[in-house]
Amino acid sequence: xxxxxxRSDHLCRAFGGVVAVDDVSISxxxxxxxxxxxxxxxxxxxxxxxxxxxxxxxxxxxxxGPDDVTRLSTDRRxxxxxxxxxxxxxxxxxxxxxxxxxxxxxQAATRSAIASxxxxxxxxxxxxANVILTRLDMLAYAGNMPDTLxxxxxxxxxxxxxxxxxPDVLLLDEPLAGLNQRxxxxxxxxxxxxxxxxxxxxxxxxxxxxxxxVATRLLVLDxxxxxxxxxxxxxxxxxxxxxxxxxQGASNA
Amino acid sequence: xxxxxxxxxxxxxxxxxxxxxxxxTLVYGLLRILHIAHAALFTLGAFVGVWVFNASGSxxxxxxxxxxxxxxxxxxxxxxxxxxxxxxxxxxxxxxxxGVLIFLQDGFRIVFGEEGLTVRHNPFYMANFTxxxxxxxxxxxxxxxxxxxxxxxxxxxxxxxxxxxxxxATVSRPLLAANFGVNVIQVRYAAFAAGSALAAIAGVxxxxxxxxxxxxxxxxxxxxxLAIIVLGGLGNMQGAFIASLVLGIAESFGxxxxxxxxxxxxxxxxxxxxxxMIFPNGIGRARx
Amino acid sequence: xxGYHLSLISLTGIMIVFAVSxxxxxxxxxxxxLGHAAFYGVGAYVTAMMSAGGVPTLYALPVGMLIAGLMGxxxxxxxxxxxxxxxxxxxxxxxxxxxxxxRKSRALGGEFGISGIPESGLGxxxxxxxxxxxxxxxxxxxxxxSRNWTGLAFRSISANEEAAQTLGINSAxxxxxxxxxGCALAGLAGGLYANYARFIVPGTFGFxxxxxAAAMVVIGGIGSTAGVVAGAVxxxxxxxxxxxxxxxxxxxxxxxxxxxxxxxPKGLAGIPSMVRRWAGPR
Numbered sequence: 016x017x018x019x020x021x022r023s024d025h026l027c028r029a030f031g032g033v034v035a036v037d038d039v040s041i042s043x044x045x046x047x048x049x050x051x052x053x054x055x056x057x058x059x060x061x062x063x064x065x066x067x068x069x070x071x072x073x074x075x076x077x078x079x080g081p082d083d084v085t086r087l088s089t090d091r092r093x094x095x096x097x098x099x100x101x102x103x104x105x106x107x108x109x110x111x112x113x114x115x116x117x118x119x120x121x122q123a124a125t126r127s128a129i130a131s132x133x134x135x136x137x138x139x140x141x142x143x144a145n146v147i148l149t150r151l152d153m154l155a156y157a158g159n160m161p162d163t164l165x166x167x168x169x170x171x172x173x174x175x176x177x178x179x180x181x182p183d184v185l186l187l188d189e190p191l192a193g194l195n196q197r198x199x200x201x202x203x204x205x206x207x208x209x210x211x212x213x214x215x216x217x218x219x220x221x222x223x224x225x226x227x228x229v230a231t232r233l234l235v236l237d238x239x240x241x242x243x244x245x246x247x248x249x250x251x252x253x254x255x256x257x258x259x260x261x262x263q264g265a266s267n268a
Numbered sequence: 269x270x271x272x273x274x275x276x277x278x279x280x281x282x283x284x285x286x287x288x289x290x291x292x293t294l295v296y297g298l299l300r301i302l303h304i305a306h307a308a309l310f311t312l313g314a315f316v317g318v319w320v321f322n323a324s325g326s327x328x329x330x331x332x333x334x335x336x337x338x339x340x341x342x343x344x345x346x347x348x349x350x351x352x353x354x355x356x357x358x359x360x361x362x363x364x365x366x367g368v369l370i371f372l373q374d375g376f377r378i379v380f381g382e383e384g385l386t387v388r389h390n391p392f393y394m395a396n397f398t399x400x401x402x403x404x405x406x407x408x409x410x411x412x413x414x415x416x417x418x419x420x421x422x423x424x425x426x427x428x429x430x431x432x433x434x435x436x437a438t439v440s441r442p443l444l445a446a447n448f449g450v451n452v453i454q455v456r457y458a459a460f461a462a463g464s465a466l467a468a469i470a471g472v473x474x475x476x477x478x479x480x481x482x483x484x485x486x487x488x489x490x491x492x493x494l495a496i497i498v499l500g501g502l503g504n505m506q507g508a509f510i511a512s513l514v515l516g517i518a519e520s521f522g523x524x525x526x527x528x529x530x531x532x533x534x535x536x537x538x539x540x541x542x543x544x545m546i547f548p549n550g551i552g553r554a555r556x
Numbered sequence: 557x558x559g560y561h562l563s564l565i566s567l568t569g570i571m572i573v574f575a576v577s578x579x580x581x582x583x584x585x586x587x588x589x590l591g592h593a594a595f596y597g598v599g600a601y602v603t604a605m606m607s608a609g610g611v612p613t614l615y616a617l618p619v620g621m622l623i624a625g626l627m628g629x630x631x632x633x634x635x636x637x638x639x640x641x642x643x644x645x646x647x648x649x650x651x652x653x654x655x656x657x658x659r660k661s662r663a664l665g666g667e668f669g670i671s672g673i674p675e676s677g678l679g680x681x682x683x684x685x686x687x688x689x690x691x692x693x694x695x696x697x698x699x700x701x702s703r704n705w706t707g708l709a710f711r712s713i714s715a716n717e718e719a720a721q722t723l724g725i726n727s728a729x730x731x732x733x734x735x736x737x738g739c740a741l742a743g744l745a746g747g748l749y750a751n752y753a754r755f756i757v758p759g760t761f762g763f764x765x766x767x768x769a770a771a772m773v774v775i776g777g778i779g780s781t782a783g784v785v786a787g788a789v790x791x792x793x794x795x796x797x798x799x800x801x802x803x804x805x806x807x808x809x810x811x812x813x814x815x816x817x818x819x820x821p822k823g824l825a826g827i828p829s830m831v832r833r834w835a836g837p838r
Contacts, residue, residue, distance in 0.1 A: 067722065069718065088726070089721040089722055090723075093723065105719035107712045107715040107716055119724070125725055127729070128709070128726065128729035128732070131730075134705040135700075137705075180723065300641075349814060353818060358640070359582075359774055360774070363774050364817035367815075370813065371806075371807055373810075374807040494645055495645055498641055529657070530656045531655075531659055534659075534660075537651075537652040537653040541650070548638045548639075
């Protein structure tokens with residue numbers, strides 16, 4: 016029996032007349048690894064931003080479990096179990112890699128601004144951060160400042176921070192973009208492993224080969240609408256999906 | 269009648285603010301620097317202009333020398349100060365700019381004296397222009413007229429000359445403009461030169477209005493200039509012009525109606541805070 | 557030690573409290589403020605009015621802090637709406653608004669301010685001790701805040717507010733907290749100043765004092781408590797150190813500000829690491 020952790024209800028969002036997301040209703044089931052694909056401009060990143068509250072929908076709703084969170088800010092949604100990684104890496108400069116991850120692990124200490132005044136020790140959070148950095152093979156760089164690291168490591172730092180939030184649903188916005196083939200494969204394997212450990216994941220990705228390999232279910236978007244929903248092997252055989260990609264002239268697959 | 273007087277002086281001051289602070293808008297549009305030292309160029313123009321006018325007896329000669337002095341100083345400030353700290357966080361150029369302002373203001377005090385310079389034969393002093401029941405200070409007309417003419421010239425150049433088009437291209441897409449062969453450095457010098465020249469003219473006009481220029485005369489426009497560029501919206505010339513007029517009129521009516529409770533600067537501050545709370549990104553938007 | 561020296565040390569201590577309070581907002585939390593002198597002024601006026609009304613200084617000071625902190629909270633709400641350069645201009649306007657209102661207020665003495673503020677009754681040594689106590693408290697709080705969880709959250713907001721939010725940081729609450737604490741401490745510094753000067757005028761709390769505080773923070777090294785303390789000491793004693801310059805002091809002050817920004821934009825706090833880089837193995 017599967018239950019719904021994250022759900023959108025008729026989401027719409029336009030930017031200056033251009034409809035980016037058009038009546039999108041999706042639901043994320045516990046334990047699945049949902050792939051979200053589509054040609055450029057299909058609205059994938061906008062959906063992630065609407066789900067996490069970085070942007071607000073023109074109409075429609077977002078639910079985390081049974082609760083309507085449409086009006087909640089990003090930080091409150093994160094505290095209700097969402098975590099995301101950004102397509103364009105956003106490390107916190109001026110904080111070391113370890114501090115970046117420890118801050119995410121310190122949800123209890125930073126819950127209330129006033130209460131945070133009385134939290135000093137970081138032992139537990141640093142331990143948690145070290146465990147995650149070890150898993151991502153980044154422990155050697157824990158003391159580094161983000162601006163000294165190449166993109167591949169910053170992508171992993173994004174992932175490490177998101178994991179340190181200990182989320183119910185992890186939303187990954189193109190985590191493989193900009194990585195070479197070997198790095199991509201390693202990170203994709205990690206995503207599979209995390210999902211196997213029971214973490215629910217939504218994966219937006221351009222690299223179709225990797226998505227088809229890792230996803231348990233696939234949603235295809237085109238021009239802001241969901242045009243297909245099903246198992247990866249079945250979805251890619253549908254003609255409308257092929258049309259959407261060919262119409263774009265893209266041949267990433 | 270009283271309200272008409274307020275409106276006239278408000279418009280005159282608004283035009284003056286627009287002319288005096290256009291340099292700030294040009295520089296902010298290009299470099300995202302709050303170029304507060306610009307106020308010193310205004311004072312420099314006023315001092316040089318009045319000094320030459322007093323010595324030569326010709327206002328035109330005074331004006332030309334004032335413009336030249338301000339243009340040279342403006343370009344020097346870019347070359348010697350800003351060019352090397354463009355990549356620093358914004359408070360670094362801001363404080364450097366303040367340092368330049370303090371340095372130049374004290375320099376004026378040392379060179380021209382604490383009391384400043386008085387205009388010896390001021391053609392506009394106490395001169396009024398009368399139509400029926402109205403009597404307008406001639407200097408207000410000169411201020412508004414001078415501002416409108418010089419701004420029109422600048423707008424013409426910005427819209428039709430190669431330099432102007434290059435400037436607008438650089439404001440909206442610096443990297444792209446550079447890739448299309450725009451000489452970004454030249455555009456910057458042009459912006460500093462044009463802005464400094466306008467500040468010098470404004471400085472001379474204010475000196476004529478007050479019959480006096482002091483080392484701290486530039487403070488009239490220093491922080492209001494910052495307010496205007498931000499209100500006008502990130503280097504947008506039309507926006508800055510509208511913001512200047514709004515500020516001038518708001519101050520004028522504010523003093524007329526609430527002068528007993530707050531001073532001129534505080535009225536501008538209230539107008540500013542209120543506007544920013546309603547439009548957190550300024551009134552106008554830069555063209556992109 | 558003469559009375560003159562004692563007074564100079566007291567003034568330096570007051571400016572340390574003031575500069576460190578600004579650093580909490582600007583250095584730790586990354587919110588530019590160009591109107592910090594207004595909160596110093598609020599503290600000074602509240603303390604002065606209460607002292608003149610017969611309230612002992614030691615009771616008046618915390619009230620001044622409280623009211624300055626509340627004012628800071630209000631300006632903090634503005635920081636939720638405007639950012640970066642817009643925030644800088646908003647805070648600048650707040651500074652001008654404060655001076656403009658006080659200047660025209662008969663109750664606050666208008667242009668002539670408040671004179672004859674009674675002594676605290678602690679004596680010269682007691683007053684100096686009070687300032688020293690406040691300096692120690694403020695510096696300790698600043699060091700604590702830069703190392704605890706609040707400070708970590710502040711720094712994350714300073715680095716990238718949107719990214720901080722995706723890590724569950726409620727940036728609005730933290731920014732309000734930063735303004736509240738920073739402005740309350742500025743109010744404390746202002747109260748100490750009223751007690752020290754025993755005579756206050758509105759002009760003292762204007763744009764140039766706000767800029768001086770910002771210069772102390774940036775010349776000292778934004779975000780570094782030790783650097784900001786050094787910056788405050790340097791700029792407060794500047795007229796003393798450069799007494800030999802006579803009439804040219806402001807000229808040199810302007811040049812110094814430009815020079816530091818050009819050649820050492822990380823401020824005094826950047827010097828140790830620079831020396832280490834030179835001295836260290838290549």
